[in-house]
Amino acid sequence: MFATLLVGLLTLTSCSKDEKEEKRPSGVKQEKNLNARQEKWVYYSFEKNAIVEVADPQNSLDWDIAFFAYFAKLNGGASGKGKAGVAKVEGDDFSAPIATLPSEYIQDVKGIMSYGSYPNLTEKEDTFSAFLSGGFDTKTGFVSLNPNNRQSSGGKWPSVYAPTKFVYVIRTAKGAYAKFQVTDFYNDKVQANCPSFQYILSEDGKF
Structure with missing residues (x-):
């Protein structure tokens, strides 16, 4: 009888686990705590699901998105030939x-x-995605900047940065599509400018 109960419990556990997995979208890839705290762009390939080294970003199709602090750039328009x-x-x-x-x-x-x-800001001219990049109370960017985001000001975040968790469709450098969402902006040491994100890559845009 004990064996029968054990089998029953294992079956229920297995079913519950399978049901949870079925609710998760298939093909989801994730990147955790990408370090965008450096004084350079960090390039990422959706196809390779990895950070990539790019010698000539303007003329390379080996990257799709890049991060620098709370800015993002995409391989198209002013930033690349993609x-x-x-x-x-x-x-x-x-x-x-x-x-x-x-x-x-x-x-x-x-x-x-x-x-x-602030007020010790650095300015430089560069190419970037004005739509996707973060900004003060942004309506489109992946991270919002506002003093009210801080826990000390009644918010729920360690500092002024709060991921908006907007969902985007990004057309990639090679013309495929990625459903994309930044889920966090802090690493395990509670340092900002370390975005975590998830995405699904699709050749035909069916998600």
């Missing part, structure tokens, strides 16, 4: 299906990047 661009979809539920692909994708521009700790 086809990359970004569109934001409604809601923040990453598991929700996308019925229709966005028809327009916003590409990178050249402009002034301002970063660091």
Whole structure:
């Protein structure tokens, strides 16, 4: 009888686990705590699911997205010869299906990047995704900057940075599609500028 009960429990446990796994979207890839605290862009390939070293970003198709502090750039427009661009979809539920692909994708521009700790900010001219990059109370970017985000100000985050958890469709350098979401902006030491993200890569944009 004990053996029968044990088998029953194992079966129930197995079923519960399978049910949880079925609710998770298939093909999800993740990157945890990418270090964007460096004084250089960190390049990432959705296809390789890895950080990549790129000698000539403007002319390489080996990268799709790059991070620098709370800025992001994509391999398209002013930042590269790729086809990359970004569109934001409604809601923040990453598991929700996308019925229709966005028809327009916003590409990178050249402009002034301002970063660091206020009031000691550093400015430099570069190319980046103005749409995807973070900003003060951003309506489109992957991380919002606001003093009210701090726990000491009544917020729930260690500092002024709060991931918006918006869901995007990113057209990749080679013309595929990635459903993309930044889930955190802090590493295990509670240091900012270390985004964690998840994505699903699709050749035809079916998610």
